[in-house]
Amino acid sequence: MLKYKTFLLIFSFLQLPIFTIAQQIPKYTISGYVQEKGSKELLPGVSVYIPSIKNGTVTNSYGFYSITIPKDTFTIIFSYVGFKKKLFLINLNQDIELTAELELFNELNEIVITDKRNSISDKPQMSNIDIPIKQLKEIPAIMGEKDVFKVIQLLPGVQKGSEGQTGIYVRGGGPDQNLIILDDAPVYNAQHLFGFFSVFNGDALKSVELTKGGFPARFGGRLSSVIEMQMKDGNKEKTTGEFSIGAISSRGVIEGPIKKGKSSFLISARRTYFDILTQPIILLASEGTTRSGYYFYDFNAKCNFILTPKDRLFISGYFGKDNMYLRYKEKYYDDNKYISLEEKFNFYWGNRTATARWAHQLSNKLYLNTSAIYSNFTFGIDLNSKYDNEKFTLKYYSGISDLSIKSTVDIIPNTMHSIKSGILITRHFFTPSAIAIKNSELPESNYENKKGLETIETGIFTEDIMKIGKKIQLNTGLRISSFSVLKPSKTYINIEPRFSGNYIITPGLSSKLSWATMNQYLHLLSNTGIGLPTDLWVPVTDKVKPQRSHQIAAGFAKDFYDYGFSASIEGYYKLLENIITYKDGASFITVADEIDSEDTKSIDWQNNVTQGNGKSYGTEILLQKKEGKFTGWIGYTLSWTKVKFNEINFGKEFFPRHDRRHDASIVGIYELNKNITISATWVYGTGNAISLPQSEFIGIHHNPGQSGISSLKNYYINSLIVTEYGGKNSSRMAPYHRADISVMFKKQKKKGERTIELSVYNLYNRANPFFYYIGTSGYKGILGGDWGNSDSLRQLKQVSIFRLIPSLSYSFKFKN
Amino acid sequence: MKQYFNKFIYILISALFLYSCEDVATNVKIKQVEKQIVVQCFISPDDDTVKAMLSWSLPVIGTSYSTKPELINNASVIIYNNNISDTLEWNNNLELYTISTSKFKINKGETYYLQVKLLDGKNVFANCTVPATQNNTLALYKVDSMTNSWDETIIEYTYKYNNHSNSQNNYYRISSEINVYSEYDEYVQGDFKSKNEIKNDNYYTNSLYSFSNEPIYVKAYIINSDYNYFQYHKTLQNAQNSFGIFSEPNIIFSNIKGGLGCFGAYYSYSVENKIR
Known part of the structure; x- marks a missing residue:
């Protein structure tokens, strides 16, 4: 009891009045x-x-719930999308601990009852969408590679970057303004293959949630969105697994007790395995001298332990890497001897994260989570060459490493309040550029330069989801964030008020309003906006201020219970301050050059960047059906972004590249019978x-x-032909649209379930623009190798990638 | 058979990955522009002549690389300030419009206007203000040289900002003219800095490679300019240095209303040193 009171004092300083309410009728806590029946996945x-008191709660991110009500006998119902509802009759005359196990709907003919408690109109949170993992796996994908980011791009308020890219632009924000969290660990570069695939393997994920506005106080550090992902805990009852073979990769998952x-x-x-398949061609073409290729891999692992009934320990990790490599080996006869030449080149980048989380139930109303988190992103180039006996090595890398401690406590004093408070302390270590050169013949030119920047980021927060009467629910919160740069010393402290709430107009219909102020202390310096690994993460400094956003959003949410779908319309207005970009003509190369200079004071990427302001406003409409034989959604966004x-x-002022007036998507998944599922998507977006x-x-x-001015006659050398663009970003690419379709054939086998998926990306073979260039009528194109005739007329040429692509994948889910 | 099958698989996979195509873009919202009047004129109290170059811009789409932008030689070019007005005449030798500053004086601190009219009625207009005389200005106080391990002669200029003033919005360009008799003669475009970017002590270096033992003359300039001159030259320099398919294009500055180019003003200081 003493412990309980101590935590109340520490973490709920804003909610003190709620504990002063006199308790006349004895109350007890359930x-x-x-957890999921079978796997025991939380x-x-x-x-x-x-139902009898028309009140309830939801389980937190870790599957824990607590509800305190007066002594009574009643029915308690547990319900969740895709699972069978579970009812318990309770005679509450003392505190009860009850673990509920929900069973997945397996049979198509089972009646799916839409529960009102899964409605969107009942939640105070707005601008928040959770993506069912089942849908994620059924939506068609390019070359069958299921990708959580590509699915997020189909949601209203989220713009995609270029064709095929996983870059995410939420409500006018850049890809650096998304907080991407995997099991509490931030992921800094979530892209494989230069952004064509994201690093997250859907097989290992339990939940994915996107928040675009009305951010709860527990989130901070980025301006535009939070994408929170949790890895599966692993099956506690039996060993199961799944493996699949796709067009470009193979993957597998195994879990068990x-x-x-x-x-x-x-x-x-x-x-x-593209590199493995192409290796024989490259070897043949190079007469055995060259091996080169590209691959990526990722690896997720998680263990969880129930230490005591009140203590659980989770350890999870992610490791992923992209690597382009070249190996060249040749021996030739020269000057009466054999000389060997060997070159090895690697261009790589990757993320590593690790999380150890201890969940401790302090009491039936208090739930404590403490995590130690590590996250790292590294981009590097390695070059090793050996000519006879001369050896030369060059190593370049840049990156960011985080070490964090996070502690949160959930306090559920009664049915009217649900409080979450906590603290997050992160030590960031930036290496914008490190280089080491070794030359065996010229030792005097050996060079090593590794300069780092160390910073500390802190966030303290508290939030309360409170109910006021039967009509109003609020999530009010406050986050105090601070960021300290150690050298030169500078500390920023900011207060971030958060608010979101709903007013239930009639059952199933509510109006919503939210406000959020966010600060971002890390900047991503990007030349291209397409998520290359050369993009640099840098911290705020005394010169470069934190980015800040203020966002207000309002809207309506409606649940059509009888038809099993929901609709929402939201309008938002977002102001962005101190957003950062490279000055014209600067790039990571100029930044790296300056960083390599001897004078520490001139480590000045700061001189190559400029800060400005932006605004984004628009309306988003989402019509979504999550349950039944037919599921999917229709999303539409009308928006403006200016910087x-x-x-x-x-x-x-100008439109950034990702400004898109209209953005629409239609996603449909239909379970024809228990063996066949058909899905299709169609997307449309105004050109960039x-x-x-x-x-x-x-x-x-x-x-x-x-x-x-010089005369052209005499000083032609001082003149150049310059191109005029009519202002920054004054033209528009052609509109983007595309349809994909997929059919999944499932079959139950003795040892498990086999799935064959046939999908077609870009069904009607639309040539969407990837980029444009000026060519001539005689010019055969970048791939053609014919540079044309200088007298030919110039034309604007469009390069398109990913026209109609059929793919086939096979997967097998085995059961022990 | 197996051999053919393997070939087929490799071709199929390669085709998938190189599955890109090119075509003439037809549905792009690009402003179709007609040719525009381009004016380039930089005035200074130091100069003996005001010169203006007039030319046409060339629409990119529908023209060829071999087509050269044309000069304009039949325009009426008028320069004026609040007191007087005069006309720049076509100089066939220079292919520029000119007027002597003994006839039309350029003064520090004054605003000048330039109007260009063509016979068909098309006209463009611009104005600029010559920076006023300042007590607080940049001073170049040393030009030095050294030889590095690659046998390059490094020229180093040291300049200093005196009496930092907050009252004026000044723009600077640090440039130089290097001359090695019979071997080398070039202008270095220089460094562009606005007042906020100037520190109290600044070093600017440039290197040149010289084989001979002939004398090297370096004349270093500090140009004090208006915003138009500064931005135009800075964007020209960026355009010259930029490349890459994914890099953002450089937008060229213009203050010519109804056209393109620049009407800017400057004055300069210089120091000349024989460094070898």
């Missing part, structure tokens, strides 16, 4: 976990509802804003010491 977001009912493990892995930098476009050449003219430099 608490426990909700289920977050499960509705726990008591370590000690039955008490602990479990999950391991999943994926690797591409302004003093040093770009001469201080004039880009700068396209309009005209050219002769630009003349003034030469110092000369009088005014």
Whole structure:
């Protein structure tokens, strides 16, 4: 009891009044976990509802719930999308611990009852969408590679970048403004293959949730969105697994108990094999001298242990890497001897994360989570060459490493309040550029330069989901964030108020309102916006201020219970302050050059960047059906995004590349019978804003010491043909649209379930633009190798990738 | 058979990955522009002549690489300030419009206007203000040289900002003219800095490679300019240095209303040193 009171004092300073309410009728607490029957996987977001008092709660991110009500006899209902509802009759005359096990719907003919507690109109949170993993696996994907980010791109308010890219632009924000969390660990570069695939393997995921606005106080550090993913805990009852063979990669997952009912493990892995398949061609073409290729892999592992009925320990990790490599080996005869030449080149990048989380149930109303988190992103180039006896090595890398401690406590004093408070302390270590050169013949030119920047980021937060009467629910919160740069010393402290709430107009219909202020202390310097690994993460400094956003959103949510679908319409207005970009002409190369200079004071990527402001506003409509034979959604976004930098476009406002007026998506999944599932998507988006050449003219430099403008006759060398674009991003790419379709054939076998999936990406073979360039009528194209005739007329040429692509994949889910 | 099968598989996979195509873009919202008047004129109290170059811009789409932008030689070019007005005449030798500054004086701190009219009625307009004389200015106080391990002669200029002023919005360009008799003669485009970027002590270096033992003359300039001159040259320099298919294009500055180019103003200081 003493422990309970101590935590109340520490963590709920904003909610003190709620504990002063006199308690006349004795109240008791029902608490426990909700888990999946069979695997014992803990289920977050499960509705726990008591019809007689028309009140309830939901399980937290870790599957824990607690509800305190007056002494009574009643029915308690546990329900969750895709699972059978579970009812218990309770005679509550003392505190009860109740763990509920929910069973998955397996049979198609089973009646799926839509429960009102799974409605969106009942939640105070807005601009928040959870993506069922089942849908994630059924939505068609390019080359059969299921990708959580590509599914998120289909949601309203989320814009995609270029064709095939996994870059995510939420409500006008850049890809760096998304907080991507895997089991509490931030992931800094979530992209494989230069952004064509994300690093997350759907086989290992338990839940995916996207928040675009009205951010709860527990989230901070990024401006535009939170993508929170949890890995599966692993099956505690039996060993199961799944493997699949796709067009470009194979993957597998295995999970099972370590000690039955008490602990479990999950391991999943994926690797591409394009390099293995193409190796013989490259060897043949190079007469055996060259091996080169590209691959990526990722590896997820998780263990969890029930230490005592009140203590659980989770250890999870992710390791992924992309590597482009070249090996060259040749021996030739010269100067009366054999000389060997050997070269090895690697261009690699990857993330590593590790999380150890201890969950401790302090009481039936208090749930404590403490995590130690590690996250690392590294991009590097290795070059080793050996010519006869001379050896040369060059190693370059940049990256960011985080070490964090996070502690949160969930306090559920009664049915009117649900409080979450906590603290997160992170030590970031940035290595914007490190280089080491070794030359056996010229030892004097050996060089090593590794400079790092160390910073500390802290967030303290508290939030309370409270009910006011039967009509109003609020999530109010406060986050105090701070960021300290150690050298030169500078500390920023910011207060971030958060609010979201709903007012139930009629059962099933509510209006919602939210406000959030966010600060971001890490910046991503990106030239291209397409998520190359060369993009640099850098911290705020005394010169470069934190980015900040203020977002207000309002809307309506409606549940059509009889038809099993929901609809929402939201309008938002977001102001962005101190957003960062490279100045014209600067790139990671210039930044790296400056970092390599000797003078520490001139480690000045800061001189190559500029800060500005932006705004984004728009309306989003989502019509979603999560249950039944037919599921899917229709999403539409109408939005405007504008940015302004003093040093770009001469201080004039312009549309960033990802500004997109209209964005629409239709996603449908239909279970024809228990063996066949058909799914299809269609997307449409206004073309990106880009700068396209309009005209050219002769630009003349003034030469110092000369009088005014030079004559072309005498000083032609000081002139150049320059291109005029009519202002920054004044043109638009062609609209993007595409349809994909997939059919999954499942078959129950003796040892498990076999699935064959046939999918077609870009069904009607639309040539969507990837980029444009100026060519001529005689020019055969970048791939053609014919540079054309200089007298031919110039044309704007469009390069498209990913036209109609059929693919076939095979997977087998085995049961022990 | 197996051999053919393997070939087929490799071709199939390769085709999938190189599955890109090119075509003429037809449904792109690109502003179709007509040719525009381009004016380039930089005025200075130091100069003996005001010169303006007039040319046409060339629409990119529908023209060829071999088509050269044309000069304009039949325009009426008028320069004026609040007191007087005069006309720049076509100089066939220079292919520029010119007027002597003994006839039309350029003064520090004054605003000038330039109007260009063509016979068909098309006209463009611009104005600029010559920076006023300042007591607080940049001073170049040393030009030095050294030889590095690659036998390059490194020229180093040291300049200093005196009496930092907050009252004026100044723009600077640090440039130089290097001359090695019979071997080398070039202008270095230089470094562009606005007042906020100037520190109290600044070093600017440039290197040149010289085989001979002939004398090297370096004349270093500090140009104090208006915003138009500064931005135009800075964006020209960026355009010259940029490359890459994914890099953002450089937008060229213009203050010519109704056209393209720049009407800017400057004055300069210089120091000349014989460094070998």
